[in-house]
Amino acid sequence: MAQISKPELNGFIEVVESRSDDPEKVAIQIKQALKKNKVVKLTLGFHVENLREFYNVITDRLGRAQDIAEDYAAGGAQTGERWMEIRYDADVPDMSAYRHSKNAQPLHTDESYIAEPCDVMVFYCKNKAARGGETLFVDGVELVERMKVVDPELLSELSETSVIFEKAGNKRIEKIIDLENPLQPVFNYNYYCISPNESDANKSLNRRFFEFLETHVKGSYLEHAVGLRPGESVYWWDHFVVHGRNPFEAYDTNDRFIWKTGVIWND
Numbered sequence: 001m002a003q004i005s006k007p008e009l010n011g012f013i014e015v016v017e018s019r020s021d022d023p024e025k026v027a028i029q030i031k032q033a034l035k036k037n038k039v040v041k042l043t044l045g046f047h048v049e050n051l052r053e054f055y056n057v058i059t060d061r062l063g064r065a066q067d068i069a070e071d072y073a074a075g076g077a078q079t080g081e082r083w084m085e086i087r088y089d090a091d092v093p094d095m096s097a098y099r100h101s102k103n104a105q106p107l108h109t110d111e112s113y114i115a116e117p118c119d120v121m122v123f124y125c126k127n128k129a130a131r132g133g134e135t136l137f138v139d140g141v142e143l144v145e146r147m148k149v150v151d152p153e154l155l156s157e158l159s160e161t162s163v164i165f166e167k168a169g170n171k172r173i174e175k176i177i178d179l180e181n182p183l184q185p186v187f188n189y190n191y192y193c194i195s196p197n198e199s200d201a202n203k204s205l206n207r208r209f210f211e212f213l214e215t216h217v218k219g220s221y222l223e224h225a226v227g228l229r230p231g232e233s234v235y236w237w238d239h240f241v242v243h244g245r246n247p248f249e250a251y252d253t254n255d256r257f258i259w260k261t262g263v264i265w266n267d
């Protein structure tokens with residue numbers, strides 16, 4: 001398993017309300033919250049004039065911010081930029097890219113195909129959809145408990161089999177659910193990013209987990225929606241939760257607009 005740096009995370013979701021527009025102070029609050037919780041949402045009690053500068057400082061204080069941006073038009077090749085846009089684009093065909101669509105997005109982790117993955121992913125919101133678009137989080141511990149009841153055989157296969165995920169020249173081999181530490185299951189999963197060179201058996205395993213999530217988790221009590229208004233942000237430990245997205249109402253390009261990056265955690 002890749003090295004996952006992590007504090008002891010007993011909490012699931014915490015909302016932090018900032019009473020300061022000083023990103024140095026806010027970063028300390030977020031970092032404290034992320035030492036205990038898998039997901040942290042930041043609401044702002046102050047108007048922040050320059051969101052990019054504000055969130056650059058915050059991500060720098062959380063650890064090593066990674067240049068995660070990918071170019072949709074270039075098949076997902078990395079651009080070398082820190083922030084990647086996730087925005088509705090009326091000109092992009094509906095089913096070709098979740099980043100630019102208004103569709104619901106199935107549960108996944110973000111870094112499944114990245115060899116040196118981020119620990120914590122970051123969203124900040126520029127434009128909110130009129131309705132919908134919330135990020136959906138499922139606590140990995142609760143998901144494993146559910147699987148033990150509904151499909152223990154699938155759980156043991158997922159926790160014993162290494163699977164190759166790859167995209168645009170990046171590649172990673174992990175168990176989809178690593179139970180080495182049973183108190184803190186580690187997930188590595190994106191149904192759409194399994195290597196085309198994987199065995200039929202592993203492709204089938206990939207599909208079976210997708211169907212499990214669609215049938216037993218999607219729309220259930222396990223999903224917790226986190227919505228962002230402009231200026232707000234959310235931070236999550238990518239390997240300890242799976243996340244997806246509610247569909248949303250959008251007509252014009254940029255009706256919903258999120259900026260995303262990720263950091264390698266540094267205590």
Ligand SMILES: [Fe+2]
Nearest residue numbers: 108109110243
């Ligand atoms: Fe994602």
